[in-house]
Amino acid sequence: MAKLTIRFETRQDKMNQEGLVPISCMISVSQKRKRIATEINIPPCNWDKSNQKAIYLNKKVYSKHAGASATLFLMESDINRINSRLIKIKSQLDFIEDGFRLADKEYSIEDIYSAFKNSNTATGIKGPQKPTERIPGVAEFIDTYVERNRASRAKKSLGVYKQLKNHLEAYEAWSGRRITFDLIGLSFFEEFQSFLIEKRTTLNNITIAKQLSTLKTLLGYARKHGIEMNQSYRDFTIKRQKLEVITLSESEYKALKECDLKGVSRHIKARDIFIFLCATSMRYSDYAQFKREHIKGHTIQLTMKKGSKPWEIPLNPISMEILEKYSDLAYPLPKISNQKLSKYIKEVCEVAKINEPVEIVRFRGAEELKQVFPKHQLVSAHTGRKTFCTLSLERGASVETVMKWSGHESYASFKRYVNLSRTHSISEMERVWGKMDILKAG
Structure with a gap:
């Protein structure tokens, strides 16, 4: 299918008596061209030919250009207004082309030109008012x-x-x-x-x-x-409900590691992958792209799938042990789909008797919806990352250190991953403020 190209240029041969040149929009399809007048005039020195946009010059720089009249000096707001109008023109042309493409219709330069001339005059182009039915839905x-x-x-x-x-x-x-x-x-x-x-x-x-x-x-x-x-x-303000954070406690994590899986291969592999996520803070998307070349000595170095940021994860004895277990594979770990991994982890957690009742509260409008689930039903692959953050803090690592390990850049997003246990909260109070004697009745 043909492709529309758009280019803005000034017409030096059309300079008016004031010393201004018009900006034209050149469109082409299949090597056929049409010129659209933008009705915008500008001093030649305020035009950036390579970037196809107006540029601001302060008065000192502007005055050095030959033929620059003080009465034609453009403020920065003028430049922004001109560029905004050019962006509108390009966006309108792009929108017209997208309409042809989405309808899988062939189009010519005349089709684009005609549709544009019949469109809204809001961009500064002269022409008939856009009919209501043509306003973008x-x-x-x-x-x-x-x-x-x-x-x-x-x-x-x-x-x-x-x-x-x-x-x-x-x-x-x-x-x-x-x-x-x-x-x-x-x-x-x-x-x-x-x-x-x-x-x-x-x-x-x-x-x-x-x-x-x-x-x-x-x-x-x-x-x-x-x-x-x-x-x-x-x-309009969007009201957001605070979600429950599902993580494994220290005792549940230990139970998962030590439970007897009766030699069931899918459960053993799924547990190893999940424990690896718990020991590295990886998301499933990062595990899915994890290759041997990402292992650099005692660290894993890769680019996060989410956010495309470089990320270095220090290895520890647990993550290293799992990598060594699968050292004969082409990939560092067995490959399992996200859906199946989450399914198998639920089964493994059930075997490990991770069955604490968890109440999930949702709302539809003002109506409260409550459901209670055994915890193993709520565990997914992403629980590994949340468990890493929670257990790392409970084991004494600082928030700043854990955020560096997990790749979080803001505390607001990090805190959604943390679910410090009640036991940890009580023990920390005792560590900081001292143990309390049990009050006796009477």
Whole structure:
């Protein structure tokens, strides 16, 4: 399929009597070109040809350029306004092209040019007012967002946007109106939240908060790319429920290591991998990409899958022992899918009698939903990372050290991984403030 290219340039041959040159937008498809007038004029010295944008020059630098008139001097706010208009033009052209691509339609330079000329005049381009039905719909824009970010975002994270699209389309069917960017604001968020609570009854408040947060992220992206919208949505506050932190206690961790698995291969491998996660703070995504070349002496050095940050994990006797156990494999550890690993770990924890009742509380609107589970049912592969952080603190490591080991950069995100036990809390109080004599009745 053809590809649209966009380039901004100044027309030196069209300088007006004031010494300003017009900025043109050159578009091309399959080596055929069209010029779009932006109706923006600028002093030649304020144009950066290589980066295709206006640049600010202070008065001293500006005055050194031949022909620079003091009356034409552009403030930094003027430059920002010009560049903002150019970004809107490019975003509108990109949006038009994405529409053809998502519909799997061939397009020519004339198709792009014609669609652009008939579009909204908000970018500063002269032309007829954009009809209401042509204002971008939020649900359809999600397809554009997913397509643009497919190469740089994890498939799982983009899946949340597809879920959001389903909820928006359901809301449109329920309300009988198409949701466009000009309709979204504080009132819409309040109504959409109520719709998710009352009509999408399988969702709890945690999932709803995630959907609303994703919508806010999408709107921020669209706004930066030149789509105008009701800004009052920023005043909507998303209420988030604090989640339970499921970790293994010291005694449960020991029981897991020592329980008899009766030679069941899948359980033995799953336990070894889980214990390795407990001893290194690795996420499943990092274990999945872990290779022998990442082992550097007494450390593991790799780039975190989440966040793409370089990460060095010191090895310890437990993690080293597990690596040595599988030294004959091509990979450092056996390979098991995330779904199966979490399933097998639940089975292993049940064998280890990790059955403490745990109450899980969720809300749907104001309705409280309570369920009690034996703890082994709540353990997953990610519990290993949380167990590492909790046990490391309980064993005496400082918060700063554990954060360095685990790769956390903010305490706000780190504390969600920690579940210090009641026993540890009591013993720490005694260590810091001294033991208390038992009060006698009477």
